[in-house]
Amino acid sequence: MKLISQLSKETGVPIGTIRFYEKTGLFSGETKKEITTNKYVYYGDDVVEKLRFIQMAKAVGFTLSEIKEVIDVWYKKEFSKKAKIEVLNRKLSEIDEKMRELKAVKKQIALCKFNIENGIG
Amino acid sequence: MKLISQLSKETGVPIGTIRFYEKTGLFSGETKKEITTNKYVYYGDDVVEKLRFIQMAKAVGFTLSEIKEVIDVWYKKEFSKKAKIEVLNRKLSEIDEKMRELKAVKKQIALCKFNIENGIG
DNA sequence: TCAAACCATGCAGTATACTGTATACTTGTT
DNA sequence: AACAAGTATACAGTATACTGCATGGTTTGA
Numbered sequence: 001m002k003l004i005s006q007l008s009k010e011t012g013v014p015i016g017t018i019r020f021y022e023k024t025g026l027f028s029g030e031t032k033k034e035i036t037t038n039k040y041v042y043y044g045d046d047v048v049e050k051l052r053f054i055q056m057a058k059a060v061g062f063t064l065s066e067i068k069e070v071i072d073v074w075y076k077k078e079f080s081k082k083a084k085i086e087v088l089n090r091k092l093s094e095i096d097e098k099m100r101e102l103k104a105v106k107k108q109i110a111l112c113k114f115n116i117e118n119g120i121g
Numbered sequence: 122m123k124l125i126s127q128l129s130k131e132t133g134v135p136i137g138t139i140r141f142y143e144k145t146g147l148f149s150g151e152t153k154k155e156i157t158t159n160k161y162v163y164y165g166d167d168v169v170e171k172l173r174f175i176q177m178a179k180a181v182g183f184t185l186s187e188i189k190e191v192i193d194v195w196y197k198k199e200f201s202k203k204a205k206i207e208v209l210n211r212k213l214s215e216i217d218e219k220m221r222e223l224k225a226v227k228k229q230i231a232l233c234k235f236n237i238e239n240g241i242g
Numbered sequence: 243t244c245a246a247a248c249c250a251t252g253c254a255g256t257a258t259a260c261t262g263t264a265t266a267c268t269t270g271t272t
Numbered sequence: 273a274a275c276a277a278g279t280a281t282a283c284a285g286t287a288t289a290c291t292g293c294a295t296g297g298t299t300t301g302a
Contacts (some may be wrong), residue, residue, distance in 0.1 A: 004279075005277095005280080006281085014295060019280090020260060037268070038267075038280085053226070056226050058182070060182050064259070074233050081237060085234060096299065098179075099223055102216060105177050105181060106175050112191075125248090138290065138291085141291090143255060160251095161248090179289095
């Protein structure tokens with residue numbers, strides 16, 4: 001269990017961003033009930049895992065609300081098995097679509113490079 | 122050569138968005154000099170090509186300014202061959218990085234799905 | 243000819259995702 | 273005890289990428 005600055009160092013995500021994510025419901029830390037003098041929040045390894053997932057998903061164009069959808073079915077229990085599988089299957093096909101788009105962009109750039117290297121265009 | 126509403130229909134990009142992109146320098150249409158009664162702007166197939174590229178690149182997480190970088194070396198001549206190749210190589214490795222992240226996200230979601238299907242977690 | 247549809251310009255407003263600032267309390271070190 | 277460093281809360285501000293609206297001119301079809 002780590003405090004927010006430690007979590008920030010471990011993941012590279014700024015403290016302000018971590019607080020913002022927590023406020024939007026992407027994850028939550030916990031306060032130790034045995035400590036009554038402060039309101040310090042502790043984060044477990046599940047939060048590290050979620051932050052890494054968020055960073056990767058954001059890098060490939062998913063929005064925070066799209067990411068939240070996955071995290072919700074992943075960690076929460078208030079969804080039926082059927083509903084969870086449906087969400088995940090939808091995400092998997094969105095990923096396949098992104099894979100195709102990424103390949104198309106790569107192809108376009110590679111062609112552009114080829115043309116420049118060979119003095120065409 | 123088509124007017125903006127035709128371009129919008131062909132690409133699925135809203136007229137307002139097309140104007141916004143043009144204003145940010147991602148591409149430009151042309152006014153017919155022989156017509157003096159209006160200021161209508163005409164777009165060629167290169168703009169259609171660019172719009173499709175922009176849509177795909179955006180879908181995989183590139184920002185408009187990152188996309189503009191590529192379009193600039195792609196269509197403009199005020200860069201040395203060396204500078205162009207350098208930009209394109211950088212983009213290609215960014216794409217490979219996104220490819221890795223996309224695969225990691227897919228793996229994570231597939232695992233999550235497996236666990237739910239088998240009643241684990 | 244005249245209304246509906248289309249075009250251009252400018253500028254305000256919105257959504258998303260942060261980022262910074264101010265205030266105040268807690269902890270650790272000297 | 274004092275002071276730096278860490279933590280929490282709240283709220284304002286910023287950057288990016290649109291989106292909508294008001295205004296006014298142009299084209300086209302009945």
